[in-house]
Amino acid sequence: MAGRRTSTAPDPEAEAPTIDPALVHLRPGRREILRQTLTTTLLAGASLALGGALYRPPGFEHHPSTSERQVRDFRVAPGPRPTVAIAKSSLDPAELTRRAISGLGGIERFVSRGDIVAIKPNIGWDRTPAQAANTNPRVVAEVVRLCLQAGAHRVVVTDASCNEARRSFQRSGIWRAAHEAGAEVILPAEHRFREMRLAGELLDHWPVYKPLIEADKLINVPIAKHHNLSAYTGAMKNWYGVLGGRRNRLHQNIHLSVADLATFMRPSLTVLDATRVLVRNGPQGGNLSDARDLNQVIAGTDEVAIDAYGASLIGVDATRVGYLLLGQARGLGRIDARDVVEV
Amino acid sequence: MALDGDLPRPLDWLNPGSQLVRPSAPRAEAPARRVHLPILQTKATAQPASHRPTQPPLAGPLAAAYTRLRRSPLGKLLRKSKPRPGSGLPARRSIVLLRWARRASQAFFLFLFLWLLTQTAFRGSFSASSGTPVRLPFPVEGFLLADPFVALITVLSSFELYAGLAWSLGIVLLTLLVGRAFCGWICPFGTLHHFLSYLWPAPSGRGSRRVTANHTKSWQTWKYYGLFGLLGAAAAGSVIGGWFDPICILVRGVGLGLLPVLQYLGIRGLERVSASDSLALQQGSDSALDFLSTHVWTSEQAHFHQTWLILITFFAIVWANRMIPRFFCRALCPLGALLGVLSRFAPFGMEKDHAKCTDCNLCLTHCQGADSPQGGVKHQKHECHVCLNCEVACPEDVIKFRFFPGLRSTKAEPDLSRRTAILGAAAGAALVPAGRVANWPDKAYSAKVIRPPGSLEEREFLERCIRCSECMKVCPNNALHPAFLEAGPEGVWTPILIPRIGYCEHSCVLCGQVCPTGAIQKIEEKHKLGQGVPPVRLGTAMFDRGRCLPWAMATPCTVCEEFCPTSPKAIWVEEVWVPKRGAVSRAGVDAAPEQVKVKRPHVDPTLCIGCGACEKVCPVVDQPAVYVTSAGESRSKTNVILLEDSAYADVPVSPG
Numbered sequence: 001m002a003g004r005r006t007s008t009a010p011d012p013e014a015e016a017p018t019i020d021p022a023l024v025h026l027r028p029g030r031r032e033i034l035r036q037t038l039t040t041t042l043l044a045g046a047s048l049a050l051g052g053a054l055y056r057p058p059g060f061e062h063h064p065s066t067s068e069r070q071v072r073d074f075r076v077a078p079g080p081r082p083t084v085a086i087a088k089s090s091l092d093p094a095e096l097t098r099r100a101i102s103g104l105g106g107i108e109r110f111v112s113r114g115d116i117v118a119i120k121p122n123i124g125w126d127r128t129p130a131q132a133a134n135t136n137p138r139v140v141a142e143v144v145r146l147c148l149q150a151g152a153h154r155v156v157v158t159d160a161s162c163n164e165a166r167r168s169f170q171r172s173g174i175w176r177a178a179h180e181a182g183a184e185v186i187l188p189a190e191h192r193f194r195e196m197r198l199a200g201e202l203l204d205h206w207p208v209y210k211p212l213i214e215a216d217k218l219i220n221v222p223i224a225k226h227h228n229l230s231a232y233t234g235a236m237k238n239w240y241g242v243l244g245g246r247r248n249r250l251h252q253n254i255h256l257s258v259a260d261l262a263t264f265m266r267p268s269l270t271v272l273d274a275t276r277v278l279v280r281n282g283p284q285g286g287n288l289s290d291a292r293d294l295n296q297v298i299a300g301t302d303e304v305a306i307d308a309y310g311a312s313l314i315g316v317d318a319t320r321v322g323y324l325l326l327g328q329a330r331g332l333g334r335i336d337a338r339d340v341v342e343v
Numbered sequence: 344m345a346l347d348g349d350l351p352r353p354l355d356w357l358n359p360g361s362q363l364v365r366p367s368a369p370r371a372e373a374p375a376r377r378v379h380l381p382i383l384q385t386k387a388t389a390q391p392a393s394h395r396p397t398q399p400p401l402a403g404p405l406a407a408a409y410t411r412l413r414r415s416p417l418g419k420l421l422r423k424s425k426p427r428p429g430s431g432l433p434a435r436r437s438i439v440l441l442r443w444a445r446r447a448s449q450a451f452f453l454f455l456f457l458w459l460l461t462q463t464a465f466r467g468s469f470s471a472s473s474g475t476p477v478r479l480p481f482p483v484e485g486f487l488l489a490d491p492f493v494a495l496i497t498v499l500s501s502f503e504l505y506a507g508l509a510w511s512l513g514i515v516l517l518t519l520l521v522g523r524a525f526c527g528w529i530c531p532f533g534t535l536h537h538f539l540s541y542l543w544p545a546p547s548g549r550g551s552r553r554v555t556a557n558h559t560k561s562w563q564t565w566k567y568y569g570l571f572g573l574l575g576a577a578a579a580g581s582v583i584g585g586w587f588d589p590i591c592i593l594v595r596g597v598g599l600g601l602l603p604v605l606q607y608l609g610i611r612g613l614e615r616v617s618a619s620d621s622l623a624l625q626q627g628s629d630s631a632l633d634f635l636s637t638h639v640w641t642s643e644q645a646h647f648h649q650t651w652l653i654l655i656t657f658f659a660i661v662w663a664n665r666m667i668p669r670f671f672c673r674a675l676c677p678l679g680a681l682l683g684v685l686s687r688f689a690p691f692g693m694e695k696d697h698a699k700c701t702d703c704n705l706c707l708t709h710c711q712g713a714d715s716p717q718g719g720v721k722h723q724k725h726e727c728h729v730c731l732n733c734e735v736a737c738p739e740d741v742i743k744f745r746f747f748p749g750l751r752s753t754k755a756e757p758d759l760s761r762r763t764a765i766l767g768a769a770a771g772a773a774l775v776p777a778g779r780v781a782n783w784p785d786k787a788y789s790a791k792v793i794r795p796p797g798s799l800e801e802r803e804f805l806e807r808c809i810r811c812s813e814c815m816k817v818c819p820n821n822a823l824h825p826a827f828l829e830a831g832p833e834g835v836w837t838p839i840l841i842p843r844i845g846y847c848e849h850s851c852v853l854c855g856q857v858c859p860t861g862a863i864q865k866i867e868e869k870h871k872l873g874q875g876v877p878p879v880r881l882g883t884a885m886f887d888r889g890r891c892l893p894w895a896m897a898t899p900c901t902v903c904e905e906f907c908p909t910s911p912k913a914i915w916v917e918e919v920w921v922p923k924r925g926a927v928s929r930a931g932v933d934a935a936p937e938q939v940k941v942k943r944p945h946v947d948p949t950l951c952i953g954c955g956a957c958e959k960v961c962p963v964v965d966q967p968a969v970y971v972t973s974a975g976e977s978r979s980k981t982n983v984i985l986l987e988d989s990a991y992a993d994v995p996v997s998p999g
Contacts, residue, residue, distance in 0.1 A: 126850055128473045162906070164819045164848050165642065166467030173473035185469060189642035191610060191632045228904050229942070248902045248962045252892065286910030
C-alpha cells in the first residue's frame with residue numbers, strides 16, 4: 001500500500017511525463033483477497049450471532065404474581081417473658097427506655113455479639129423534638145447504646161423521610177444523638193432502594209430501603225401519634241418508612257397497606273416512644289399545643305398489642321383502627337394481649 | 344539604538360488588526376545586536392544543546408504507548424518545549440515564575456468555583472443540634488458577589504449596592520491596578536476556555552491559522568456595545584445582563600446542566616456495576632455512590648425544567664474555542680468589557696521594543712485576549728488578560744510587562760463608535776418596555792410564576808434577579824427551576840417553583856441565603872413559619888374536584904392534608920357519605936351502590952402558604968387534583984384573592 005503513493009514530482013531524466021502509480025488500477029493480491037474475505041465472513045457471522053443472542057419475539061409479556069408471601073423475619077425465639085413492657089413515670093426518656101427493655105428480659109435477648117443491628121425510628125418530618133412528630137432522639141440514642149453494650153458489631157440508624165431527609169435528620173435531633181451514641185446514621189438516597197416483591201394482599205412490587213433489610217437484627221423505634229387518616233400511627237405504620245417510590249398511593253387503602261407492610265417486616269424488637277405524643281394535627285403537628293407529655297416508653301415483641309396500648313394513650317379505641325384488626329386477624333399479634341407488664 | 348527609525352509608518356498604527364509586513368532589514372541586523380548582549384548570548388547558544396532529542400525513557404510496547412500518549416491532545420502536558428528560535432533570548436525569570444503563578448491561580452480558582460458549586464446544597468451535619476438553623480457553611484455564591492458586572496447592573500436598576508456585592512470592589516481595584524488580570528488569572532469560565540482552546544483546537548485552528556485567529560479582530564468590539572446595551576436595560580429596570588455574565592453562565596451550565604448529566608451517567612453506570620455478582624464490586628460502587636451523593640451531587644437525581652436550552656448555549660460557547668480561542672471572552676463577555684474599560688488607567692501594562700521584533704509570531708500563538716502583542720502594532724491594553732504568555736514566548740526581548748510602561752506602544756481604549764454605543768444603550772433600554780408590553784407584570788399574572796420564598800415584588804425582582812440559578816441549585820427539594828417564557832420574554836431563566844417536581848420545604852430559607860443580589864431576601868425561619876409575623880406566601884392551593892379521589896371517585900386519600908405543613912392545617916376535610924358503584928362483573932353491575940364515608944379536602948385560603956406540598960404528594964400524578972398558583976402571593980399587593988388575611992392574628996406563636 002505504501003508503495004503506491006510516490007512523489008508526483010516530474011522526474012528530470014524521464015522524457016515523457018510519468019503516470020502517477022496511485023492512479024493505475026491495481027488488482028489486490030491473493031493475500032489481500034484472503035484477508036478481506038475472512039474479515040467480511042467474521043463480521044457477518046458476529047452480526048448474526050449478536051442479533052440471535054439479543055432477539056426477542058414480539059408480544060406482551062405478563063408475569064403473573066406468585067402467591068408466596070415475602071417476609072423479612074428478624075424475630076428472636078419467644079421466651080417466657082412478657083410480650084409487652086410499659087415503663088412509666090420518669091422524666092428521663094433514656095431511663096424509661098432501659099426499664100422497658102429490661103422488663104422484656106434485657107437487650108441481650110434480642111441482640112447477640114457481632115450482630116449488625118438496624119434501628120428504624122420515625123424521622124419522617126422536619127420537626128424538632130418538642131413538636132413530637134419524630135421519635136425522641138434520647139430514646140433512639142439509648143437503644144443504640146444498649147445494642148452496642150450487648151456487643152453489636154454495627155448499629156445503623158436510618159429512615160426514608162417524608163420531608164427533605166437531611167433537614168429531618170438534623171432537626172429531629174436524631175442524627176446527632178445517634179451519632180454520639182456510636183451508631184452509623186445512613187441518609188436515604190436514590191441508590192439505596194431496591195425493587196422487591198412484597199407479595200402482600202395489596203402491595204406487590206415496591207422499592208424497598210436496603211439498609212433496613214440488610215441487617216441481622218431490626219429494631220422498630222416509632223413514636224405514638226395522632227394520624228389524620230388512620231386515627232393513630234405507631235409501630236405498624238412506621239413501616240411506611242421502608243418503602244420508596246410513590247408512597248402517596250398507599251393512603252387509598254391505608255389499613256391494608258399497613259397490614260401488608262407489618263406482615264412483610266417482622267422486627268426483633270419494638271420500642272414505642274410515648275414520652276411526648278401528638279394528640280391532634282398528626283402526623284406532622286407543627287404546634288407545641290398539639291402535643292402532650294406522657295413520659296412513657298413501651299417495649300415489646302407484639303406490634304399489635306403495643307399499638308393497641310399506644311392508641312389508647314391518644315384516646316383512640318384500638319378495635320376501631322382497621323390495620324390493628326387486620327393485624328390481629330393475620331396473627332401478627334393481639335389487641336387484648338394479656339402478658340403486658342408495667343415496670 | 345535609533346528606535347524611531349525602526350518603527351512602522353503611523354498609518355499602520357491606526358489599524359491594529361493589520362499584521363505589518365516588516366522590511367527584512369531588522370532581521371539582518373539581528374546578529375549585530377547579539378554583540379551587545381554577551382551574557383545572554385552565551386545562554387542562548389547553549390540552549391540547543393539541552394534540547395537534543397532524547398531517547399524515550401522506556402523500551403518496547405511501553406515506549407510505543409508513551410509515544411502515542413504524547414501525540415494525543417493530553418500529551419501536550421508531557422511534551423518538552425521546543426528550543427527557542429530566533430535569537431533565543433530566555434524570558435525573564437520573574438515573568439516565567441509569574442506565569443506559573445498565573446497557572447496556579449487559574450487552577451485554584453477553577454477548583455474553588457467547582458467546589459463551591461458542589462457545596463451549593465444542604466448537606467446536614469451530625470454535630471448540629473435540632474435547634475441549629477439550617478444554613479450553608481460556606482459563601483457558595485462568592486464568585487457572583489465578587490463580580491463587578493453583576494454589582495453594576497444591580498446598582499443601575501435598584502440604586503443599591505446589595506450586601507455581599509461590595510466584594511466586587513476588590514476586583515474593581517485589582518483591575519484599576521493591573522488591568523484585566525481577573526480574566527486571565529481568576530475567572531473560572533475564562534480558565535475553562537483557556538484550557539480547552541489549548542487542549543482541543545480544531546484542525547482548522549492550529550499552527551499559522553491559530554496565529555491568524557489570535558490577531559485583534561474588529562468584532563471584539565461587540566462586547567462593548569453589548570455591555571452598553573445591558574447597562575441600558577439595567578437602567579430601564581431589568582438586569583437581563585445575567586444572561587451573558589460569565590459566572591452566571593458557568594453556574595447555570597455546570598450547576599443545572601453538566602452536573603445533573605454527570606449524576607445521571609454516574610448513577611446509571613455505578614448501579615450497573617452494583618448489580619454484578621462480585622461483592623467487592625458491589626461494595627465499591629455503593630461506596631462511590633455514597634461519596635458522590637453526599638459530596639458532589641445530592642441524594643436524588645436532579646432535574647431542571649427546560650435545561651436543554653441552557654446546555655445548548657453552554658456547549659455552543661465552549662465549542663467555539665475549537666475555532667477561535669476564547670471567542671466568548673473576546674467577543675461577548677460583558678464582564679470582560681467592563682474590566683477592559685476599567686483597565687484603561689491601570690499603571691501595569693506592556694512595553695514593546697518594536698525594533699527588535701522579527702515577526703516570529705510566537706507571542707501570538709498563545710495570546711489569550713487577541714490584544715496585538717506582536718511588534719509593529721499598538722498593544723490593545725483593554726483586550727489583554729495579563730496572562731504573560733507573550734513575554735515568556737518572545738525570544739527577541741521585545742515584550743516587557745511592567746509598571747508605568749512606555750505608552751507609545753499601547754492603546755488603552757477600544758475603538759468604539761460613540762454613535763453605535765449610544766444606540767446600543769438605547770436599544771437595551773428599549774428592550775425592557777418592549778418585553779413588558781408583551782407581558783405586563785401587573786396585568787397578566789401568570790399562574791405558573793410562583794417565585795421563591797422571600798422574593799421581592801415582581802418589578803423589583805426583575806431589577807435584581809441575574810438568573811444565576813444559585814437558588815435552583817441549592818433548593819433541597821429540586822423545586823426551583825429556570826423559567827422559559829412563563830414570566831415573559833424578559834423572565835427567561837428566572838426561578839419559578841414547580842410544585843409538581845418539588846415543594847417548598849416549610850422551614851427552608853436557603854434560596855435567600857445564596858441569592859447574591861437580594862432578589863430573594865435573606866428571610867429567616869420565623870418568616871416562613873409565621874412565628875410572630877405573617878408567613879411568607881408563595882400562592883394558594885386549589886382543588887380540581889373532577890380529579891380528586893375523594894371528590895370524584897369515592898376513594899379515601901387526603902395525603903394532601905397529611906403533608907400540609909401549617910398548624911392548624913390549611914387543608915381541612917369534611918367527612919361525608921358518598922355512593923360508590925357496586926361490584927362489577929361481565930354481566931354488568933351486580934350490586935346497588937354502597938354508601939362509603941370519605942374525607943373530602945378543602946383549602947382554607949387564609950392559612951394556605953402556597954408551599955405546594957399538597958401538589959407534590961397528590962397521587963393523581965400528571966395533572967394533580969390539587970395545585971398551587973401564584974394568586975395570593977404575599978410579595979404582591981395586587982395578585983391577591985382575599986380582602987384581608989387576618990386569620991393569623993389569633994394563632995399562638997410556637998417556637999422552633
